[in-house]
Amino acid sequence: MGAVRAGLNWRYSTREMMHVIRDCDARLIFIEAKCLGSLAEQVQELAAEGRVVVGFGGEHDLSLDYDRLIASHDGGFSLPTLGEDDLGAIGYTSGTTGNPKGVLLSNRNLFTSLVFNNMVNGYTKQDRRIYVTNPAGININTMCMNMITGMPTVLENFQAERFLDLIEEHRITTVTVVPTMLRRIIDDVKTGHWDVSSLRQVCYGTMPATPALIRDAYATLGCEFLNRYGVSESTGAIALLDNPGHQQALAGEFELLRSVGRAMPHADIQIRDEEGREVPRGELGLVWIGGDTIMQGYLNLPELNEKTVFGKWLKTGDFGRMDDRGYVFLGDRQHNMIVTGGFNVYPNAVENALAERKGVAEAAVFGIPHPQWGEAVVAAVTLSAGSNLTAADLDRHCRENVSKFEVPKYIVVLPELPRGNTDKVNKRALQDMLSQPGGVPWTIDKETV
Structure with a gap:
């Protein structure tokens, strides 16, 4: 429709929310009723700035309601012509080292990531998915996988027992979690009565999993496992430790579970020194990512862009090394x-x-x-x-x-x-x-x- 979507995370403080709204100069703000408390005292201030606030998902006292607006529309709408390099979304970082930073993503970034992430996961319209990680940031792209495949997707905050109820009720086939969530799921399945036989795949990320956890997960859930690595600035996952890699690790190459896998087909990964020169395999350096999913830059941060984005290459700030087979092992963030x-x-x-x-x-x-x-x-x-x-x-x-x-x-x-x-x-x-x-x-x- 030509609008640029920017995510507003419900976990942000009021100060962070106002920063995001003003940083991207949002003109239209949709907010769920149960989250309205975070901005209740700012609604009049936002209106005075020419911003329109629309409520949805329950009772609220805003003058505009999403469902009523949709019901009152006559159905006529003209779609603009959009280019691959037009801005499609702004995803905001978590803000753990300062104000959240706006990551500018083009339609090309979004489409490329959607296509290749769908491909490596093997999603089809027969799949059913639960998505529980934050949908307000870059993960909106991951959340929209169903747009390509047509698979139903359930959005839900994580609570282990509720999560397992949904798997059983909807015959969920694929889920995306972090290792700490996976641990809770396994513990509850062992002591509970849930039928999770519909699961064919568990995707996880943000941190490696231990051999003990993965061995326990295979024994308890009986499905395949994928570890994906990406950063906000790469529009989602760009490296993958696939299910054969997990099996290989459990067969004795335990070190593989410390890796984030190898570059996905749409991405290039290099390990470089402080001067930007590629280092030999096995040596520690800074992780650089290249490809058509690299962001267009940070919003309103030109000095940071000069230090981070180099054409289609991104200097991530992650330390890491790459072995002779292309497996990437992350060290840590530079600032950590x-x-x-x-x-x-x-x-x-x-x-x-x-x-x-x-x-x-x-x-x-x-x-x-x-x-x-x-x-x-x-x-x-x-x-x-x-x-x-x-x-x-x-x-x-x-x-x-x-x-x-x-x-x-x-x-x-x-x-x-x-x-x-x-x-x-x-x-x-x-x-x-x-x-x-x-x-x-x-x-x-x-x-x-």
Whole structure:
């Protein structure tokens, strides 16, 4: 229809929502009734700026309602002619390192990603899908897979028992989750009564899965597994560890589960040094992504664009390496690297080591200021149901599996980890909590110096 769609995540704060609205100069805002509280006090302010706010999905006190507008329309509509390079959508990043950034996506970006992601997943109109990760960001493209295949798609916030009810009720064949969700699903299936025999495929991403989790998932769910990697700026997934790759890993090549797979057909992946030169296979460097799904740039951020976008190549900010077979192993984001006592620590490596310990559900590793070391390595951990691991147990495990300078100075066991707008762990929130003046808000179970 010619309009450019920009996602407004319901998990954003009011300040972040207003930033997004003004950053992209939204003229028409659709908001679900149950989310209206986030902007209730700003509606008049938005109207004064010439913006139209429309409510939907329940009772609300806005003057315009989506269903009533549709019912009152006469049906006449003229579609404009659009080009491949015209702007199609603006997806906003999670905002964990500042204000959410607007990612400009062309129609070519969106269509290319839809076609190739459908192809590698093997979706057909016979499939039925649940999509539970954030549909407000770039994932709107993933959410729209049904537009090409015609498969029914159920949108639902994640709650394990409700999720399993929907699989059984609608005979769902394919789902997209993150590993922490997968763990909860497996635990509930083992102790419950759900029929999940319709499932043929589970897609996951945002973090690697441990061999123990995948082995348990195969035994419990009996379907195929795909790990996909992409960033907001690449319009979705550009690398894939397919089901044969998972089987190969469980047959003995466990290291493959630490990879995000190989480049998908529509994408190029290179590992380069700080000067932008490609490094030999096996060496650590910065991940660069190329292809027709690379964003057009960030909205209103020209200086950042100059450092990030180079034609059809994107400098991601992720560290990684590529082996001789093309498998990509991610290290961590550049800004996540911890410098402690002069040593560089990549949180991903310590998180992987902790995740291998039976009884650990999830681990987040980050740095906080330390008077002696510059930064102290900190691990926040949640435990699996029934686990009684202590921080001292985890300390011993780390000392046996990572370098001495990588062993966390502090280990904190928590009931849950704070999450951001895309369901990833919000490390900035953890850092803020532990860096507060006057001490940390939790009891420190263990301190090593």
